[in-house]
Amino acid sequence: VKSTEESPRWQPIDGGVTAPTGFTAAGVRCGLKSSGPDVAILFSDRPAAAAALFTRNLVRAAPVQVSMRRAASGFARAVVANAGNANACTGAQGLRDAEAMAARAAERLGVAAEEVLVASTGVIGRPLPMDRVLSGIDSAAQSLSRSGGADAALAIMTTDTRPKERALQVLLPDGRAVRLGAMAKGVGMICPNLATMLCFITTDAPVGAPTLRTILQSAADVSFNCLTVDGDGSTNDSVFMLANGASGGQPIEADQSTLRAFSDALAELCIDLARQMARDGEGATKLVTVVVTGAADDAQARMAASAIANSNLVKTAMFGNDPNWGRVLAAAGRSGASFRPEDASLRFGPIEVFRNGAPVAFDPKAAHDVLAAPEVEVLLTLGDGPGAARYFTCDLSYEYVRINAEYHT
Amino acid sequence: VKSTEESPRWQPIDGGVTAPTGFTAAGVRCGLKSSGPDVAILFSDRPAAAAALFTRNLVRAAPVQVSMRRAASGFARAVVANAGNANACTGAQGLRDAEAMAARAAERLGVAAEEVLVASTGVIGRPLPMDRVLSGIDSAAQSLSRSGGADAALAIMTTDTRPKERALQVLLPDGRAVRLGAMAKGVGMICPNLATMLCFITTDAPVGAPTLRTILQSAADVSFNCLTVDGDGSTNDSVFMLANGASGGQPIEADQSTLRAFSDALAELCIDLARQMARDGEGATKLVTVVVTGAADDAQARMAASAIANSNLVKTAMFGNDPNWGRVLAAAGRSGASFRPEDASLRFGPIEVFRNGAPVAFDPKAAHDVLAAPEVEVLLTLGDGPGAARYFTCDLSYEYVRINAEYHT
Numbered sequence: 084v085k086s087t088e089e090s091p092r093w094q095p096i097d098g099g100v101t102a103p104t105g106f107t108a109a110g111v112r113c114g115l116k117s118s119g120p121d122v123a124i125l126f127s128d129r130p131a132a133a134a135a136l137f138t139r140n141l142v143r144a145a146p147v148q149v150s151m152r153r154a155a156s157g158f159a160r161a162v163v164a165n166a167g168n169a170n171a172c173t174g175a176q177g178l179r180d181a182e183a184m185a186a187r188a189a190e191r192l193g194v195a196a197e198e199v200l201v202a203s204t205g206v207i208g209r210p211l212p213m214d215r216v217l218s219g220i221d222s223a224a225q226s227l228s229r230s231g232g233a234d235a236a237l238a239i240m241t242t243d244t245r246p247k248e249r250a251l252q253v254l255l256p257d258g259r260a261v262r263l264g265a266m267a268k269g270v271g272m273i274c275p276n277l278a279t280m281l282c283f284i285t286t287d288a289p290v291g292a293p294t295l296r297t298i299l300q301s302a303a304d305v306s307f308n309c310l311t312v313d314g315d316g317s318t319n320d321s322v323f324m325l326a327n328g329a330s331g332g333q334p335i336e337a338d339q340s341t342l343r344a345f346s347d348a349l350a351e352l353c354i355d356l357a358r359q360m361a362r363d364g365e366g367a368t369k370l371v372t373v374v375v376t377g378a379a380d381d382a383q384a385r386m387a388a389s390a391i392a393n394s395n396l397v398k399t400a401m402f403g404n405d406p407n408w409g410r411v412l413a414a415a416g417r418s419g420a421s422f423r424p425e426d427a428s429l430r431f432g433p434i435e436v437f438r439n440g441a442p443v444a445f446d447p448k449a450a451h452d453v454l455a456a457p458e459v460e461v462l463l464t465l466g467d468g469p470g471a472a473r474y475f476t477c478d479l480s481y482e483y484v485r486i487n488a489e490y491h492t
Numbered sequence: 493v494k495s496t497e498e499s500p501r502w503q504p505i506d507g508g509v510t511a512p513t514g515f516t517a518a519g520v521r522c523g524l525k526s527s528g529p530d531v532a533i534l535f536s537d538r539p540a541a542a543a544a545l546f547t548r549n550l551v552r553a554a555p556v557q558v559s560m561r562r563a564a565s566g567f568a569r570a571v572v573a574n575a576g577n578a579n580a581c582t583g584a585q586g587l588r589d590a591e592a593m594a595a596r597a598a599e600r601l602g603v604a605a606e607e608v609l610v611a612s613t614g615v616i617g618r619p620l621p622m623d624r625v626l627s628g629i630d631s632a633a634q635s636l637s638r639s640g641g642a643d644a645a646l647a648i649m650t651t652d653t654r655p656k657e658r659a660l661q662v663l664l665p666d667g668r669a670v671r672l673g674a675m676a677k678g679v680g681m682i683c684p685n686l687a688t689m690l691c692f693i694t695t696d697a698p699v700g701a702p703t704l705r706t707i708l709q710s711a712a713d714v715s716f717n718c719l720t721v722d723g724d725g726s727t728n729d730s731v732f733m734l735a736n737g738a739s740g741g742q743p744i745e746a747d748q749s750t751l752r753a754f755s756d757a758l759a760e761l762c763i764d765l766a767r768q769m770a771r772d773g774e775g776a777t778k779l780v781t782v783v784v785t786g787a788a789d790d791a792q793a794r795m796a797a798s799a800i801a802n803s804n805l806v807k808t809a810m811f812g813n814d815p816n817w818g819r820v821l822a823a824a825g826r827s828g829a830s831f832r833p834e835d836a837s838l839r840f841g842p843i844e845v846f847r848n849g850a851p852v853a854f855d856p857k858a859a860h861d862v863l864a865a866p867e868v869e870v871l872l873t874l875g876d877g878p879g880a881a882r883y884f885t886c887d888l889s890y891e892y893v894r895i896n897a898e899y900h901t
Contacts, residue, residue, distance in 0.1 A: 138826075140825040141826075141830075141831065141832075142824075143833075172833075172851060208817070395804065399893055399896035400897065403898055409617060415550075424581075479804075480893060481890050481894070484811065484892070488808045488809065488811040488889075
């Protein structure tokens with residue numbers, strides 16, 4: 084993040100999606116999951132610019148297909164979401180159900196159906212029990228509040244072990260304070276067939292839809308798109324961002340330094356959420372950050388970082404607290420990134436294990452302690468090029484296998 | 493394999509690399525592994541055409557670098573190999589050691605050092621204990637015999653749970669019988685940092701080096717290059733093939749139908765070895781064959797098959813005997829292969845679970861029984877295109893995690 088060099092212009096504040104002015108939310112139980120709230124509504128009390136990012140999987144769930152069309156308008160007032168059923172591979176009925184969810188929320192909220200985005204996560208291939216879902220939507224619409232963000236964050240969880248929220252107050256260069264809020268669910272699952280990443284971001288800053296799209300994509304490129312638990316992508320992944328302008332003033336894109344400050348804060352927010360998701364990956368015992376530097380360009384660094392972060396051999400070594408530098412180098416070597424092994428160096432946190440193509444003697448006890456920590460950094464230098472990338476992942480444990488093998492369709 | 497439609501022109505025969513005429517082998521213990529033989533020599537009693545395939549990993553072990561240069565000549569007389577130490581990431585000393593191994597074998601065998609290929613597998617980053625290795629080579633050279641193939645197959649194992657050999661007698665269209673033999677080690681490892689695939693193939697058929705290269709590459713494309721245990725490629729992977737012409741007659745490439753018959757048998761041999769390696773993958777409880785058909789072309793089918801075979805979610809479902817069709821479709825969906833989900837159909841062996849984009853009701857007990865077998869077929873049709881591919885893999889079990897997490901560098 085570029086702005087870490089300067090004094091940061093943001094500070095964490097309490098709450099999540101309802102921390103920015105003008106947003107309310109609710110999470111209620113309608114009985115799709117075995118326990119806990121499972122229907123969420125997020126609502127802006129005024130029109131909001133909207134941007135969205137979706138899974139690139141060819142197999143797209145019904146709510147993804149519906150929301151893709153609606154987000155194209157650049158405006159939205161609300162998001163309705165459920166957990167416990169992904170409404171994926173459900174054919175024409177699934178599309179009708181996703182549209183009915185949005186229509187019912189719109190009716191209860193007094194907005195147009197086209198202004199409501201929809202997201203679902205959970206088991207695939209089963210029709211939604213629409214009676215329960217619709218009564219859940221009714222109940223959620225009645226429960227909307229400024230303090231409802233936490234319940235909404237619970238309602239989108241599947242087998243996440245904890246809710247994921249983050250809010251920042253951003254001091255813009257012109258002296259205005261604006262707020263960013265978010266909730267997310269990550270890549271943990273037992274009941275769902277597929278790990279789904281959902282993230283809903285709000286801001287009371289005034290931002291036009293084209294700018295919102297651009298900065299959301301940039302933020303995702305250094306956060307959600309650098310996140311891997313097991314390399315599998317879902318049918319339902321969605322990131323929605325709503326900007327309602329409730330803080331007033333000029334659009335943030337009217338001034339370059341304002342835009343930069345806001346974009347940096349948004350990237351910070353997304354990186355924090357990506358880290359929360361990696362840390363809560365299926366069976367994860369630790370967050371592993373892979374940093375590759377010295378590559379010919381960023382794309383090459385990204386190829387190497389992705390291969391390392393997705394390597395089962397690296398991830399099992401992390402689980403075993405094993406400073407297994409050979410696996411890291413081999414993953415980089417097969418990644419397609421171009422480098423000379425003689426120029427490569429590798430550290431696990433502060434412990435240097437490989438320098439300019441040759442092993443470095445290190446204290447095994449110290450290395451074990453570094454790797455046994457809840458956060459581990461793998462730092463690979465490929466040469467002296469300007470390319471760099473950072474990936475977020477977790478270790479691969481027995482628990483990952485248990486979670487994914489013991490589920491029965 | 494095309495020739496399954498016709499009556500097969502080959503039959504299995506006993507033995508491995510020494511089944512073809514004119515080859516001897518030995519496997520002896522020099523103390524690199526904790527137990528069992530760990531140095532192997534394979535020898536042709538006359539000059540042989542040679543072809544070789546190597547890892548595409550940028551990080552190449554010293555023996556790979558040495559053998560790449562030597563195999564370029566198109567001729568070889570012998571292979572010397574060790575297990576227990578990969579001689580990888582060992583710098584200039586490693587290159588000198590790999591050359592010294594070949595030189596010592598050449599001296600004992602009475603051939604030129606340039607005629608000896610070298611391979612190593614085992615732990616990386618440690619210098620070879622050359623005194624032990626050289627005395628092992630002396631001992632192996634004295635022990636060469638027509639019945640030594642089995643010992644050689646044991647000597648190249650690391651944590652393979654069983655040796656992998658295969659021999660075929662091929663009846664050529666002109667009435668000649670020639671033999672193919674092979675030994676391989678697969679992708680199981682505790683002590684080594686990296687899973688290494690080694691395969692040594694012999695034949696007494698007369699084949700010129702250019703043809704040998706072409707047909708070995710073709711055979712590898714449908715066998716070793718369609719094999720995945722965990723998607724990680726090693727620094728040491730090598731496939732060597734020696735053709736010594738001891739069976740006499742015209743070169744097999746002199747006649748198209750002869751060449752076809754021989755190539756088909758070679759592909760059959762390599763597919764059998766790939767299946768043996770997948771079945772003996774780290775922690776594997778079953779062999780999983782992924783067949784993709786109906787793709788726009790073979791390359792697209794291959795992308796989908798590779799993504800499915802490498803998916804941790806699919807592999808844990810296989811371990812759990814779970815007919816989780818959603819994971820298979822999602823892996824194909826993110827593979828980059830182009831298809832319409834509405835045209836896709838999926839079977840697990842005889843059990844159809846998905847047809848033309850919609851789930852099919854199936855008997856869960858029958859599906860469980862199919863998936864609990866030691867061999868499982870995943871059969872995905874993407875549409876009505878001509879493209880097809882077949883991948884070999886295994887399930888992902890607790891034992892995989894244990895093997896790879898409990899090893900300590």
